[in-house]
Amino acid sequence: MSATIKDIAKLAKVSHMTVSRALNNSPLIKEETKRKILEIAEQLNYVPNYNAKSLVLQRSHTIGLFFTSMVQGTSSSFLAEAIRGVGQEVGVQYNLFLRGIDDFQEFSSIHHRRFDGILLMSQSERDDTFIRHVREQEIPLVVLNRNVGDPGIVNFVSNDREGAYELTRYLVEQGHTRIGLVEGIAGYKSTQERKEGYLRAMTTAGLEVREEWLIEGRYDVESGYLAMSRLMALSLEERPTAVFCCNDDMAIGAMKAAAEAGLQIPADVSVVGFDDIGFSHYTNPPLTTVQRPIEQLSRMGARKILELIEEPSAVGELVLLDTRLVCRESVGTLR
Structure with missing residues (x-):
């Protein structure tokens, strides 16, 4: 026996x-x-005996890791870091269910018998409908990546606004006064936070922000390429000497467009990104960027959801994690 x-x-x-x-x-x-x-x-x-244990404890032994979208605005490196961080904490005791919210027409399949807990890597206020549903189902919930502004929700967020401010200020310190911005997807909180950090740094330095220097992107390589092509089409006297791309994927596309235009980085134009993905070490030249603690943030969220599964609580908290400026060789100094 x-x-x-x-x-x-x-x-x-x-x-x-x-x-x-x-x-x-x-x-x-x-x-x-x-x-x-x-x-x-x-x-x-x-x-x-997992089947017996599930019946007794009314547990599914499944944790959901949901993203606003797993296709749009979610790079492969971001996805990998998030999954790795969560996986290191939940171990083999739980099944990990991955899905984008945009895959669902409605949320009737998401209920407490199917999920012991849910982690949401949120980008947009459109996710609030999903959050309300999860809370109504009384499923333990932790929201990552976006400050939802609800004191009843456990929330882990990186300080993107401050990171963008520090990055833009660094460009200013290198003598750049004409700094372009390739934005992320409209409506995404990260897009808003990074733009506000950029604008605050420009305003603090007393620098002009021209409308033609602000170009909407989609957080992918192609949109960075197209945005840089538009900026480099401006006259030499009008175009930016430095371009801040709101993630590294767009910065990689921007660097390719600059090279195809016959420009050298950073001699002719400086390019910076955001996220510090693995490829940023290997671009030519290596990319100056901002490191976001996505894996750490994901691990902390997973640790918290395990606590909430064992001891549910109505008390929320907001944890803000610092970003870090990573200076490499894609920024030149103007004298």
Whole structure:
């Protein structure tokens, strides 16, 4: 006869609930107690019965990781960092369900019997309908990447506005006064935050912001390429000497457009990005950018959702994570 949780609890001299939490890697159990329980479970060759456990605890052992969209405005590197961060925390005790909100016509399939908890990597206020549905279903929820402004929601966000301000100020310090901006997708919070950081830095420095220097992009390589082509079509006296692309994918496209126009980076034009994706190290020249702690933010969110699954709480919190300016070789100094 196979060992049970009660057998482990008896030997460990703890309650069966403590054993259950330890086996589920709950952060609420002390490491010493968890280690003792796992050692006893291994000695008894304990094999968990997930079907029985799900019925007793009314758990699906599934955590949903949702994005505003997995196609539009979500780069492959952003996606990979988010999944890696969450995966490192939830381990093998939970199945991870990935989907974009824009895949759903309605949300009737998202309910508490299907998900033990949900992490939302949010970009847009359009996600608020989804958030309301999840809360009505009483599914533990953590929102990442966008400040939803709700004191009842647990929220982890990177300080994009300050990162954009620091990046633009760095360009100003290098002598640039004509600085263009390739924006992200209209309506996305990240687009708004990065633009506001750029505008604050330009205003603080007393610099002019021309309408023709502000071009809407889509957070992909092609839109960066097209935006830079438009900027470089301006006369030499009118075009920017530096271009701030609101993510690294667009910056890579912008660098290609500059090269095809016969311009050298940074001798003829400086280019900067945002996110610090892996490819930014290997562009020619390496890209100056802002590092966002996406993997750290995702890990913190996953850790919190595990806590909320074990101990639901109506208390929210907002955690703001710092960004970091990464100076490489794509910015030249004007004298």
